[in-house]
Each structure stands twice: as structure tokens, then as C-alpha cells.
Amino acid sequence: MKAEQPARAWWKEAAVYQIYPRSFCDSNGDGVGDLQGILGKLDYVQRLGVDVIWLNPIYRSPGVDNGYDISDYRSIDPRFGTMADFERLLAEVHRRGMRLVMDLVVNHTSDEHPWFIESRQSKTSPKRDWYIWQDGAQGGAPNNWGANFGGSAWTRDEATGQYYLHLFAPQQPDLNWENPAVRDAVFDMMDFWFRKGIDGFRMDVISLISKAGYADGPLLPGGQYGDPMPQCANGPRVHEFLREMDRRVLSRYDCLTVGENAGNTPELACRYAGFDAGELKMTFQFDLMDVDGGERDKWNACRRWKLADIKSVMTRWQTQLDGKAWNALFWENHDQPRSVSRFGDTSSEERRVRSAKMLATCLFLMQGTPYIFQGEELGLVNRHFASLEEIDDLQTRGNCADRLARGVPMENVMAVVNYISREHARAPMPWSDAPNGGFTTGVPWVPLHPGYTGLNAENQLRDPDSVYNYYRALLALRKGSMVLLYGHYALQMPESEQVYAYTRTLNGQTALIVCNFSGQAADCPLLSAWAGRPPALANYAGGPENRTLRPYECAVYLE
Numbered sequence: 001m002k003a004e005q006p007a008r009a010w011w012k013e014a015a016v017y018q019i020y021p022r023s024f025c026d027s028n029g030d031g032v033g034d035l036q037g038i039l040g041k042l043d044y045v046q047r048l049g050v051d052v053i054w055l056n057p058i059y060r061s062p063g064v065d066n067g068y069d070i071s072d073y074r075s076i077d078p079r080f081g082t083m084a085d086f087e088r089l090l091a092e093v094h095r096r097g098m099r100l101v102m103d104l105v106v107n108h109t110s111d112e113h114p115w116f117i118e119s120r121q122s123k124t125s126p127k128r129d130w131y132i133w134q135d136g137a138q139g140g141a142p143n144n145w146g147a148n149f150g151g152s153a154w155t156r157d158e159a160t161g162q163y164y165l166h167l168f169a170p171q172q173p174d175l176n177w178e179n180p181a182v183r184d185a186v187f188d189m190m191d192f193w194f195r196k197g198i199d200g201f202r203m204d205v206i207s208l209i210s211k212a213g214y215a216d217g218p219l220l221p222g223g224q225y226g227d228p229m230p231q232c233a234n235g236p237r238v239h240e241f242l243r244e245m246d247r248r249v250l251s252r253y254d255c256l257t258v259g260e261n262a263g264n265t266p267e268l269a270c271r272y273a274g275f276d277a278g279e280l281k282m283t284f285q286f287d288l289m290d291v292d293g294g295e296r297d298k299w300n301a302c303r304r305w306k307l308a309d310i311k312s313v314m315t316r317w318q319t320q321l322d323g324k325a326w327n328a329l330f331w332e333n334h335d336q337p338r339s340v341s342r343f344g345d346t347s348s349e350e351r352r353v354r355s356a357k358m359l360a361t362c363l364f365l366m367q368g369t370p371y372i373f374q375g376e377e378l379g380l381v382n383r384h385f386a387s388l389e390e391i392d393d394l395q396t397r398g399n400c401a402d403r404l405a406r407g408v409p410m411e412n413v414m415a416v417v418n419y420i421s422r423e424h425a426r427a428p429m430p431w432s433d434a435p436n437g438g439f440t441t442g443v444p445w446v447p448l449h450p451g452y453t454g455l456n457a458e459n460q461l462r463d464p465d466s467v468y469n470y471y472r473a474l475l476a477l478r479k480g481s482m483v484l485l486y487g488h489y490a491l492q493m494p495e496s497e498q499v500y501a502y503t504r505t506l507n508g509q510t511a512l513i514v515c516n517f518s519g520q521a522a523d524c525p526l527l528s529a530w531a532g533r534p535p536a537l538a539n540y541a542g543g544p545e546n547r548t549l550r551p552y553e554c555a556v557y558l559e
């Protein structure tokens, strides 16, 4: 018999709504979303029933990686507004009983950050050791590591002839966390934002901050570069650094923290975010995103996912973290394509709506904190890209360039882009039928999905059967039910290739969640036990008939 429920906490009961500010709402017609734009849409966000807003980076940045290259951690990028706008937004979020979480990007800075400008000046610069500098080897880079955005992870700097490390773009040099002065500066900066009143941080690639060494890595697909991850992910001092961060900053605030942990496993999640670990509140896992091709493989092949893999990944995480650590649940974020295009069915409007609701039901009623990416609550779909010229994102462009250089045909490259590129997530929010979906009165920084005239927020707010209104009902149901918040998870019907079914149980109470992931009717014998009882939530009026689930049908039963 498992222990009753874990200790209650607001961040366990919360649902998080992720806003990608650049693409959310533009208030001044420059084509780029901004803080005033977000302020104008807080009613919409609050109405959905979420508790926390996570903002992607809004700090001053040259914008090479859309804000993940920060040149000043303590100011707001002028494209998004001013510090006064930010303070107003924070106050308005709080006034509505919601909280605000910022992105913390401290594995690297921008190459235009004053720290790096000083560091690169000379080998004796006082800030030299704030970054990772090495001599070249045999006339080339210090080792074979490839960067996440294509090309080598090292760039030679003219001033001194040495190379600096950048696990991402050359404009994103990695900070040297071994240096205590770097940690002091980061912790001070975090404190600055907490003192402004923010409620936590989503920590960008935080599992990469401690490097084990700089030997060559195993060759990546294509054979040109080596994989830095074995030496960079979950390095020897990462837990020490995070405990120091907790001791010096986090433990002083009642905050939500979530790590973006490359190479995460349930064992590691318990180390980083175990209830007694003294590090983070929760971590993201990427096993679910890897069911159709791993992060490192995703540009080479996308295989069709199997429901069996989704079940085994989620069941492993649900059971291994139970009572020890807390899950962070997501189908989408700014680095992923749209989930209904990937895991649902967009072959008809009816199927899009049903499958979007089914996906949300399946994942967000598991144990953990749901993270909803802007537009997911509308069931937004992927765009179609005819050529690479239509792509803004440097990760997509860099990886496609590497593949084309290796002779992969353009057709195959574009097929992968259309399936998996994160560019899909970055199309602006469609608010209404107005030109450019009401996102901007100017020219949007990237085009909207052309379907915005039908598929937009205004239409869905009006329609009681919309994906948006279903999300509202789903989040309200979850929030009001201890068994859905804290219950233990158990997989049911493990062999079914169509149905994902599971129970949640707590203190003698049971909830049953059944989801048909297929476009065919599916037998679901579990339903017999609930015959005659109406579901608490379903995506077909009245819920399942007999013991059969219709295409993409889902239902939730509560005792």
C-alpha cells in the first residue's frame, strides 16, 4: 500500500501557461509581440483556468536565438517594452491571483554581453575565466564536439587565437560555472528578479552547466561531429551548483522552479527534484518527445510513434517519481511542433478537435503539473513550409545546412522540417478573423498559419464545444479533485494498441481516464464497470456508448 498523498503545494496543483512573447500579441504594430500585448490578453489566459504564466526570455538580447542569447540580464528588451511595462504586467498577473515565472538562461550568454566582450579581449582579461577558452588542436577546434544548432561547438577568436565553447550558436558562448564569480553574478541576478516579485524560473538547459571534460565525443549521425552530451549533461558538479543556488537564492522564496534537463531519466529527476533534494521543484523529461526520433536524431529520421512507446515512457515516469518527485507534463513548447499534428489527427476539422481534446485529457490528468503552450488550447496545427527560405529558426536552418552538406536530398530535409521543426510553434497567435489574426496591425515577424480565419481564439471562446472551452473544463476538473491532483497512477489495458487507459487512486477513491488514440472504434472493456454512470468529462456528448470508444474519444470517470 502506497503512502497517502504527497504534501500539498501550490506548484503541484497549478497549471502553467507558456507565453512566447514574440508571437503572442503585438500592441504597437511593429510585427513583434510585446508586454503590453500580453497585458491586453490576461483575461483570456485567466479564463482558461491556469495559475502560472511562464514567459520565454524578454531580457535585452540581439535576438540571434530569439532571446536565448542575453546581453543584459537586468533589462527588458526594447522590442518587448520597458521595465515599467514588466512591472505593470507582474502586478496585473498577481492581482488576478496568478503567478509569473521567467526563463533563466545561464548556461550561456550572448556574445554581446559585456562579460564576454571583456573576456575575449585578452588572455589576461579579468573576465577571461568567465567563459570556456581553449587552445586549438592540430590546427583546428580543441575537440570534435558539434553544436546543437549545427557546425562545431568551438569558434576561434581572432583577438587571442584561442577557441571558446558554445554548445548552441557561436553567438551563445558557454559560461564557466567552475568560476565562483560567475555563480555569484548569476545568483545576484536571480535575486534581483525575485525582489521584483516574480514567482520562479524555468531553467534553460540547466543540466549542462557542469562540464566533465573536453575529450572527443562519440560521433553523431553523419559522422562529422562528436556528441558533447556525455561530458556536458549531468556533469560532476551540477548538483553542487544547484544546491548552492538553492541555499543562496531559491530557498528564500516560495517559488516554482523547473529544469530543462537534457538527458533526463526518472533516477536523475529524483536527484534534481526529489522532494528532499534541495535543488529544483521539478524537471522536464524528453523521453516523450523522443518517441518519434531522439533530439539528436530528429533531423535524420522521424519514425512514426507507437502508442506502446508513449505508454511505456509515461508509465515509467509516473510510477518511478510517485512519492519521490513531481512530474512536469507537456506535449508542446516553443521547441516542438504542434501536438495535434504530431500525435493527433488533422485530416478533418472534427478529428482535429476531438484528438486535441483527447491528447490534453490523456496527459494533463496524470500526476504532475501541466504546461500548456500558447495556442495548444486552441488545437493549433503545424504550418506547411515549401522551402527553407520560409524558416526563421536558427536550429532548423543550422541542422538542415549540415544535412544538405552531407548530400541528403532537399525533399527529405523538408519532410523532416514539416514534421518536427520548432518553427511551427512560433507562428503568431490567431486571435480573430481580422487581418493577421488580430496579432498585429503591421507585418508579423513570421507569417501566421493561413487557417487563422477559421481557427482562432475569438471563434473558440464563443463555441461551447471548442478545444479552448474543453481545456477550461479539464483544468477545472483537475483542480477540484484531490484524486486527479495527487492520486497514484496505474496503467490499464497495457496491450491495447489503440487505447491509453489509466487509473488514479487516492485514499480509496478512483478515477478512470480512457483515451482512444486511433481513428477507428476501439473496444474498451473497462467501461463495463462504469456503465450507467455519466463521465465527469468527455469529448463526445454524453460520453462513450457501451464498451466502445469512437475515433479519438476520451472520457474521465470519477468515483
Ligand code: GLC
Pocket: 065, 068, 105, 168, 204, 205, 260, 334, 335
Ligand atoms: C533551450 C531552449 C531553446 C534554446 C536553447 C538554447 O533548449 O528551450 O529554445 O534555443 O535552449 O538556449
